[in-house]
Amino acid sequence: MFSTVKDDMSIESTLISKERKNAKFPVEELTNVWDGGKEETELRRKIVKLFEDDPVLKSPPICTMTREERFTKATRKSAYIYRNLIPNNGLHPGSREFEHFSRAMPIENNLLVHMIAFIPCIKSFGSQEQVAKWLPLALNLNIIGAYAQTELGHGSFLRGIETEATFDKKTQEFVINCPKVSSMKWWPGDMGLNANHALVMANLIIDGKEYGMHAFIVQIRDLSTHMPLPGVTVGDIGSKMGFEAIDNGFLYMKNVRIPRENLLNKNSEVKPDGTYVKKASDRLMYGSMVNLRVNLPKSQAIDVLAKACTIAIRYSAVRRQGLLNPGGAEVAVLDYTLQQHKLIPQLATVYATKFAGEGIIKKHQAFLQNMAKGNISDLAEIHALSASFKASVSEQCTEGVEVCRRACGGHGYSQASGLPFLLCKITPSCTYEGENTVLYLQTARYLVKCASKQAADLPESIAFLVQPIQDMKGSITSLDNLIICFKNSAALCVQGVSKKVNEMSNKGLAMHEVWNKSSVQLVKSAKMYVMQYIIGAFVSFVTEVKCSEPIKEILQDLCCLYGLHYINTHSGEFLKLGVLSAHHCTLAEETEIQLLEKLRPNAVGIVDAFDFTDSSMESCLGAYDGNVYERLFDMAKLSPLNKEKVHQESYRHLRPFLLEGRDILEGVKSKN
Numbered sequence: 094m095f096s097t098v099k100d101d102m103s104i105e106s107t108l109i110s111k112e113r114k115n116a117k118f119p120v121e122e123l124t125n126v127w128d129g130g131k132e133e134t135e136l137r138r139k140i141v142k143l144f145e146d147d148p149v150l151k152s153p154p155i156c157t158m159t160r161e162e163r164f165t166k167a168t169r170k171s172a173y174i175y176r177n178l179i180p181n182n183g184l185h186p187g188s189r190e191f192e193h194f195s196r197a198m199p200i201e202n203n204l205l206v207h208m209i210a211f212i213p214c215i216k217s218f219g220s221q222e223q224v225a226k227w228l229p230l231a232l233n234l235n236i237i238g239a240y241a242q243t244e245l246g247h248g249s250f251l252r253g254i255e256t257e258a259t260f261d262k263k264t265q266e267f268v269i270n271c272p273k274v275s276s277m278k279w280w281p282g283d284m285g286l287n288a289n290h291a292l293v294m295a296n297l298i299i300d301g302k303e304y305g306m307h308a309f310i311v312q313i314r315d316l317s318t319h320m321p322l323p324g325v326t327v328g329d330i331g332s333k334m335g336f337e338a339i340d341n342g343f344l345y346m347k348n349v350r351i352p353r354e355n356l357l358n359k360n361s362e363v364k365p366d367g368t369y370v371k372k373a374s375d376r377l378m379y380g381s382m383v384n385l386r387v388n389l390p391k392s393q394a395i396d397v398l399a400k401a402c403t404i405a406i407r408y409s410a411v412r413r414q415g416l417l418n419p420g421g422a423e424v425a426v427l428d429y430t431l432q433q434h435k436l437i438p439q440l441a442t443v444y445a446t447k448f449a450g451e452g453i454i455k456k457h458q459a460f461l462q463n464m465a466k467g468n469i470s471d472l473a474e475i476h477a478l479s480a481s482f483k484a485s486v487s488e489q490c491t492e493g494v495e496v497c498r499r500a501c502g503g504h505g506y507s508q509a510s511g512l513p514f515l516l517c518k519i520t521p522s523c524t525y526e527g528e529n530t531v532l533y534l535q536t537a538r539y540l541v542k543c544a545s546k547q548a549a550d551l552p553e554s555i556a557f558l559v560q561p562i563q564d565m566k567g568s569i570t571s572l573d574n575l576i577i578c579f580k581n582s583a584a585l586c587v588q589g590v591s592k593k594v595n596e597m598s599n600k601g602l603a604m605h606e607v608w609n610k611s612s613v614q615l616v617k618s619a620k621m622y623v624m625q626y627i628i629g630a631f632v633s634f635v636t637e638v639k640c641s642e643p644i645k646e647i648l649q650d651l652c653c654l655y656g657l658h659y660i661n662t663h664s665g666e667f668l669k670l671g672v673l674s675a676h677h678c679t680l681a682e683e684t685e686i687q688l689l690e691k692l693r694p695n696a697v698g699i700v701d702a703f704d705f706t707d708s709s710m711e712s713c714l715g716a717y718d719g720n721v722y723e724r725l726f727d728m729a730k731l732s733p734l735n736k737e738k739v740h741q742e743s744y745r746h747l748r749p750f751l752l753e754g755r756d757i758l759e760g761v762k763s764k765n
């Protein structure tokens with residue numbers, strides 16, 4: 094319907110090619126470092142290609158589809174992936190290939206909560222017999238389960254959850270009830286339309302006595318008709334800011350009966366006579382959340398910011414607007430120091446959080462191995478670290494994506510840029526899997542407890558909180574000094590708020606009031622604690638990684654930039670704590686600006702090294718060829734509103750005024 098408008102060779106493509114020629118490092122090697130080795134890069138590309146070449150997984154750009162179409166396509170693709178593509182290619186969970194799935198998955202898919210929460214919960218909370226019964230069914234999609242914990246009235250405060258599971262000795266069943274509207278399960282992914290089972294977190298009641306939150310497998314839909322079972326009211330909660338392909342659901346249960354065996358009973362059990370047997374710590378009930386807090390940040394936040402950086406940096410390299418040199422040619426907006434100051438620190442955030450995250454995954458794996466041997470002594474430490482890490486990463490990456498979006502000017506507001514989609518995808522990561530403020534407070538609670546102990550009684554990673562403040566020798570801009578600066582700040586924050594807490598409670602104030610009145614500083618302490626962890630982990634990575642000098646230099650520069658950018662945006666905190674002087678802050682600012690200038694020629698190369706395929710981004714601004722304007726025009730042509738040259742409804746409503754206008758104008762014309 095629209096005529097084609099094409100430049101023979103777009104200037105934008107030429108500009109981005111020049112950028113690539115100017116890069117001062119081997120891009121492929123940085124990709125290998127990012128992936129964890131050359132073989133991993135090859136494997137990832139193989140998996141990505143397998144998914145991208147599969148005709149079943151192709152669909153129109155998401156910005157041209159309705160919610161209904163997006164949900165339908167995502168379900169069709171997900172069912173195919175889990176039942177055909179994965180098993181037919183021998184890609185089993187736990188295999189090396191499996192690590193690369195999140196990069197290979199279509200841009201929209203569902204059944205994820207089934208995969209990442211329902212299945213792992215069966216494994217973590219189920220006895221051997223329960224795992225043997227439920228796991229194969231779940232892996233084959235013979236049953237599809239949601240993780241039904243949050244209710245309309247309660248999400249964060251789990252002790253307040255209202256859904257009840259009352260043991261009926263006579264029938265050897267649990268009776269599941271949502272006593273009030275506020276007790277209805279609300280939000281669980283995959284539950285609204287696709288799930289036929291749910292892992293329901295409910296308050297266990299035996300003979301009138303409450304035993305707290307436990308995990309039950311509840312069938313909610315008939316396996317042959319998919320109709321809700323008696324007593325079950327279930328559906329989709331409606332349109333959201335993002336995740337439109339996912340059926341986040343509501344679930345209201347009235348006298349739903351399930352067999353006694355459906356209480357997942359690895360950690361606690363109800364005997365036929367109603368005796369309650371506790372086999373392990375109640376806190377292990379929270380283990381599923383720790384698992385997700387450790388493992389989700391990579392795919393749900395860090396990769397999302399990496400994509401946003403790819404889009405914004407490629408676009409900024411070809412978008413020319415204004416002059417730097419009076420009388421000269423228009424410049425790429427990436428040449429403005431202020432544009433570099435928006436975007437290049439986001440790149441640093443991607444690297445810092447990715448490598449720090451890998452450290453936490455390793456720590457968590459070590460914890461799981463110990464737990465299997467009955468040792469959960471590190472639980473509090475891993476909970477505190479994973480809670481604040483999830484909060485900090487989701488917060489930094491969400492802010493970063495919005496910075497990238499705005500840095501693309503008007504086009505960043507267009508769905509065709511891919512950036513609104515990324516923003517809507519990343520924003521809820523600050524809320525799900527534990528609301529960020531609530532998580533920071535969990536970390537702070539642990540840190541304040543640690544502050545009253547001796548270094549020898551604390552885990553190695555925490556002992557610095559109670560040890561003497563270290564002196565910085567030499568420039569604030571060295572990586573060693575950045576670590577010292579952040580460690581000192583975290584220690585002083587924690588000590589300061591602990592002192593406040595002690596003083597208030599010594600004056601007789603109730604602990605809950607003390608806590609509420611100190612909560613602003615408590616959250617600040619948790620943030621500083623996790624920042625020192627991230628910086629420390631990034632410095633260790635940069636120091637130890639085996640790579641060529643140019644790559645090492647880029648990583649060192651990004652590492653230094655990450656620390657300095659944080660200092661410069663929070664300088665008041667560092668000055669207030671007395672960790673840095675005004676002179677330090679001035680030097681930090683100057684050095685940041687120098688680093689931006691130094692990294693600028695490599696910026697396109699650094700985002701190329703993330704190696705996102707065009708189809709995994711669906712972005713007219715971020716495609717590899719830099720051909721932004723033609724792509725924007727082509728995408729506009731696909732808008733469903735452009736299906737016909739004349740939109741009948743717009744014409745119908747406006748026609749009377751247009752006809753008036755025509756008569757007036759024709760009258761004027763004939764008078765003339």
Ligand SMILES: CCCCCCCCCCCCCCCCCCCCCCCC(=O)SCCNC(=O)CCNC(=O)[C@H](O)C(C)(C)COP(=O)(O)OP(=O)(O)OC[C@H]1O[C@@H](n2cnc3c(N)ncnc32)[C@H](O)[C@@H]1OP(=O)(O)O
Pocket residue numbers: 175179186194195198205206208209210232240242243248249250251252282376379380382383389392393472473476524525526527528531535538
């Ligand atoms: C063939 C197979 C193929 C498979 C393919 C797989 C595909 C792979 C590709 C896909 C990649 C991944 C894509 C993912 C896509 C994701 C899409 C989005 C998914 C969204 C999922 C979201 C799910 C959810 O949101 S679930 C709900 C989460 N809810 C929460 O997190 C609630 C937050 N609240 C709490 O955690 C708590 O209740 C809390 C801690 C706030 C309560 O505070 P309170 O003060 O009341 O504490 P108590 O309960 O009294 O605590 C007592 C004690 O315990 C300590 N504690 C608390 N929590 C924990 C914990 N987690 N671990 C350990 N200890 C804990 C607490 O500190 C107290 O300790 P003290 O010593 O007493 O101080």
Ligand SMILES: Cc1cc2nc3c(=O)[nH]c(=O)nc-3n(C[C@H](O)[C@H](O)[C@H](O)COP(=O)(O)OP(=O)(O)OC[C@H]3O[C@@H](n4cnc5c(N)ncnc54)[C@H](O)[C@@H]3O)c2cc1C
Pocket residue numbers: 206240241242243246247248249250279280281282336341521524525526527528529530531534
């Ligand atoms: C996209 C998405 C997917 C989800 N998927 C699932 C799922 O699959 N399964 C599931 O069970 N749930 C799911 N959830 C729900 C999610 O886990 C909860 O929304 C989340 O845990 C936050 O709880 P809440 O909504 O009750 O927030 P609230 O706790 O009500 O938060 C509201 C405000 O109160 C503040 N606040 C709360 N408590 C405190 C406190 N103690 N001190 C200071 N401030 C406080 C918070 O900081 C926040 O500002 C999902 C949510 C989203 C958005």
